[in-house]
Amino acid sequence: MKSVIEIKNLCVNFKHINAVKNINLTIPEGETLGLVGESGSGKSVTSLAVMGLLPEPQAKVTQGEILYKGQNLLELSQKELTKIRGKKITMIFQEPMTSLNPVFKIGDQIIETIILHQKLSKKEARQKALDLLEEVGIPDSERKINDYPHQLSGGQRQRVMIAIAMACEPDLMICDEPTTALDVTIQKQVLELLVTLQKNHKMGLLFISHDLAVVAELAHYVAVMKKGVIVEQGKAADIFTRPQDPYTKGLLACRPSLGDNPKRLLTVKDFSKDSLPPEKLEIKTERKFDDKKNPVILEVKNCTKKFPIQSGFFGRTKGHFTAVNNVSFNLRKGMTLGLVGESGSGKTTLGRTILHLTQPTEGEVLYRGQNLSLLNKKEMREMRKKIQIIFQDPYSSLNPRKTVGEIVTAPMIIHKIPNKKQKAQELLEKVGLSPDHYNRYPHEFSGGQRQRISIARTLTLKPEFIICDESVSALDVSIQAQVLNLLQDLQEEFDLTYIFISHDLNVVKYFSDEIIVMKEGQIVERATPTEIYKSPQMDYTKKLIDSIPKSPSMAF
Numbered sequence: 001m002k003s004v005i006e007i008k009n010l011c012v013n014f015k016h017i018n019a020v021k022n023i024n025l026t027i028p029e030g031e032t033l034g035l036v037g038e039s040g041s042g043k044s045v046t047s048l049a050v051m052g053l054l055p056e057p058q059a060k061v062t063q064g065e066i067l068y069k070g071q072n073l074l075e076l077s078q079k080e081l082t083k084i085r086g087k088k089i090t091m092i093f094q095e096p097m098t099s100l101n102p103v104f105k106i107g108d109q110i111i112e113t114i115i116l117h118q119k120l121s122k123k124e125a126r127q128k129a130l131d132l133l134e135e136v137g138i139p140d141s142e143r144k145i146n147d148y149p150h151q152l153s154g155g156q157r158q159r160v161m162i163a164i165a166m167a168c169e170p171d172l173m174i175c176d177e178p179t180t181a182l183d184v185t186i187q188k189q190v191l192e193l194l195v196t197l198q199k200n201h202k203m204g205l206l207f208i209s210h211d212l213a214v215v216a217e218l219a220h221y222v223a224v225m226k227k228g229v230i231v232e233q234g235k236a237a238d239i240f241t242r243p244q245d246p247y248t249k250g251l252l253a254c255r256p257s258l259g260d261n262p263k264r265l266l267t268v269k270d271f272s273k274d275s276l277p278p279e280k281l282e283i284k285t286e287r288k289f290d291d292k293k294n295p296v297i298l299e300v301k302n303c304t305k306k307f308p309i310q311s312g313f314f315g316r317t318k319g320h321f322t323a324v325n326n327v328s329f330n331l332r333k334g335m336t337l338g339l340v341g342e343s344g345s346g347k348t349t350l351g352r353t354i355l356h357l358t359q360p361t362e363g364e365v366l367y368r369g370q371n372l373s374l375l376n377k378k379e380m381r382e383m384r385k386k387i388q389i390i391f392q393d394p395y396s397s398l399n400p401r402k403t404v405g406e407i408v409t410a411p412m413i414i415h416k417i418p419n420k421k422q423k424a425q426e427l428l429e430k431v432g433l434s435p436d437h438y439n440r441y442p443h444e445f446s447g448g449q450r451q452r453i454s455i456a457r458t459l460t461l462k463p464e465f466i467i468c469d470e471s472v473s474a475l476d477v478s479i480q481a482q483v484l485n486l487l488q489d490l491q492e493e494f495d496l497t498y499i500f501i502s503h504d505l506n507v508v509k510y511f512s513d514e515i516i517v518m519k520e521g522q523i524v525e526r527a528t529p530t531e532i533y534k535s536p537q538m539d540y541t542k543k544l545i546d547s548i549p550k551s552p553s554m555a556f
Contacts, residue, residue: 001028003067004172004204005050005089010064012045012054012228019045019059021228027172032198032205034219034236036212036251038268038476039447041225043208047174050206051091052081069171087117090165094177096157100149106160107145113167132163137193154343155186159193166197172204179214180473183342183503184547191217210476212251213549216240224248240552246271254481256510257551258533264488265481265510286528287513289332297497298331298354298465303363305346305353323349325521326363333464336491336498338512338529340505340544346521347501351467354499355387356380367465385415385461392470394450398442404428404453405438411460427456431486448479455486465497473504484511505548509533517541 005027012020020042027033035043048054050066052073066073068084076084093099101109110129114120120128126145133141136159149157158178165173175194179187195218198205209215215222216236223233224247232245243249250268262281305324308317324346331337339347352358354365356372365372367387375383391397398407408424417423425435431452442450451471458466468487472480484507490496502508508515509529517525517538525538536542 001031003027004029004069005206006065006067007046007050008065008067010046010049010066011062012042012049012059013062014045014059019228020049022063023225023228023230025223025230025233027204027206028220029171029204030198030202031220032207032218034215034222035206035208035225036210036215036222037225038210038251038478040227042228043225044176045228046225047091047176047206047208050174051085051089052076052078053085053091083117086113087168088170089172089174090168090170091174091176092158092161092165092178094180096149096154096161099161100157102149105146105148106152110145110160110164110167113164117168128167129163132166133160135197136160136163136166137189138163153186155182155189158182158186158190162190162193162197166201169201170203172206173198174206174208176208177210178207180209180211184505184544184549185342187214188547188549194218211255211549212240212477212552213255216552217549224251251477252552254477255551256481256484256506258506258509258548261510264485267481267485268478286530287335289335289513294332294334296330297333297368299364299366300327300329300350300354301364301366303327303350303353303365304361305349305358306361323521324353324360327521327523328363329516329523329526331465331497331499333497334491334495335513336500336511338508338515339499339501339518340503340508340515341518342544343503344520345518347518348469349521350518351389351469351499351501355389355467357389381415386463387465387467388458388461388463389467389469390451390454390458390471392473394447394454395442397454398450400442403439403441407442407453408438408457408460411457415461417460423460424456427459428453430459430490431456432482446479448475448482451475451479451483452486455483455490459490459494462494463496465499467499467501469501470503471500472507473502480507487511505544517544 003026007023007025010020010023011018023046025033037043049061061074068089073081107129110132111122111125114125114128130141130145133144138144138156138159179190182190194205207215207219219236222236222239223230224245226247232239232248239248243252247268250271253266254268256265261284263284303324304322304326306320306322309319309321310317327350341347353360367383372383405421405424408427409420412420412423425438428435428437433449433452445453472483475483491498500508500511512529514526515529515532516523519540525541532541533545536545
């Protein structure tokens with residue numbers, strides 16, 4: 001079988017750090033290679049080396065060859081490489097909003113790529129752009145071609161990125177975590193689109209992801225990377241059903257499944273040479289709640305949140321968009337309530353409204369009988385000690401100019417809590433970090449460690465109730481497992497109550513006592529995880545569950 005790319009003995013250094021170490025990979029024509037591993041394993045560095053996009057002079061290829069149809073890309077001049085890059089080898093990045101230019105219409109961005117690489121007139125290029133939008137599943141292309149990126153949903157923006165990548169009918173498309181930020185239904189649509197495009201155009205695909213279930217959906221071959229080294233590679237069926245390396249086994253075991261829930265999730269560390277996981281895991285039993293031990297502490301009554309729709313130069317209000325529509329539910333102390341639904345279903349807005357980070361337009365939110373809307377600023381500040389939130393992206397929610405110590409002690413300063421440094425260092429230990437991390441800055445930590453810092457900050461005021469808003473969705477499966485185990489330990493130790501918001505239904509099933517399904521701002525179903533997954537009542541819920549990627553071993 002002919003190969004579209006052969007990587008031979010490739011080494012990449014970042015300021016004397018070996019980011020990629022002597023790797024060998026082959027991508028056959030018309031086939032998909034899945035490249036998996038944790039953050040920092042070298043996946044994206046490998047793809048950037050293929051594209052000739054390594055950030056020089058910090059990063060350099062010190063050894064090896066990258067052969068495109070027998071031609072070594074590393075020996076080409078920038079002018080020669082430009083003729084291949086974007087035309088014969090294209091790339092789709094994780095977050096389309098950062099890749100698309102916000103000041104240009106999407107049609108202009110597609111047309112620019114076509115004209116740059118093909119000898120077509122602007123009229124011909126526009127027609128091809130319309131055809132591409134239709135091919136990637138964007139309806140009403142004549143109208144959408146004039147939209148700006150912010151006018152599209154996340155899934156539509158990713159389809160535009162795919163259209164740009166497909167504009168010159170490439171031989172190889174590199175997809176770097178293209179579905180991580182998407183909910184399960186949109187993710188399924190994008191994966192199906194990639195499979196269809198690959199078959200129709202017979203192109204090679206390098207699919208990079210930390211989600212092995214997603215890779216199992218479309219990869220023919222898989223390579224597993226760890227700390228810049230390929231530890232295992234072969235046919236996808238062999239890797240996922242008969243993994244040989246302990247690291248691969250660990251990655252496969254970390255992911256929560258739709259089967260029995262273990263009391264604790266396994267992590268990669270459980271599969272090290274010095275440590276082997278137990279042969280039989282203790283299964284989590286369904287928890288029972290009663291009025292005496294678990295009184296209702298949160299009451300949401302007919303909660304509605306509307307946002308004004310403004311138009312014109314003076315921003316006149318021409319209507320309102322209802323993000324949360326007449327939502328009511330109660331939550332008992334010590335319970336974890338999962339909140340699921342597609343992007344735009346109102347999950348995050350509901351969470352922010354409950355905490356009064358945004359005021360409800362109608363309805364009431366009562367915490368331990370107190371109507372939060374009736375509290376003055378001083379009373380609300382006291383209430384903030386009891387109710388907290390952990391955000392999705394720890395890097396954007398941590399001030400990069402402040403040390404970990406300053407970040408964790410900031411709430412203590414506001415609320416005049418003594419012995420700040422000692423308590424902060426104790427909290428860092430509690431969340432699995434070291435007291436020595438007190439004087440370091442956020443950029444010095446991995447994504448999982450930064451999320452632990454966020455959790456430590458959340459715990460400073462000893463809250464009773466925490467909303468976790470997509471707090472593990474951006475993490476590798478192994479780090480995700482560690483954070484979920486930590487959140488469970490903290491719940492047990494401090495009798496915490498959680499609302500857990502996520503588009504990852506596997507995680508919500510594992511972590512929750514009950515689940516609420518939201519659609520278009522309304523609750524459409526509420527039940528236990530077992531009831532939701534085994535006998536969903538609503539077609540919308542069934543659609544969400546059907547969109548979940550199968551566990552890798554079940555895909556073959």
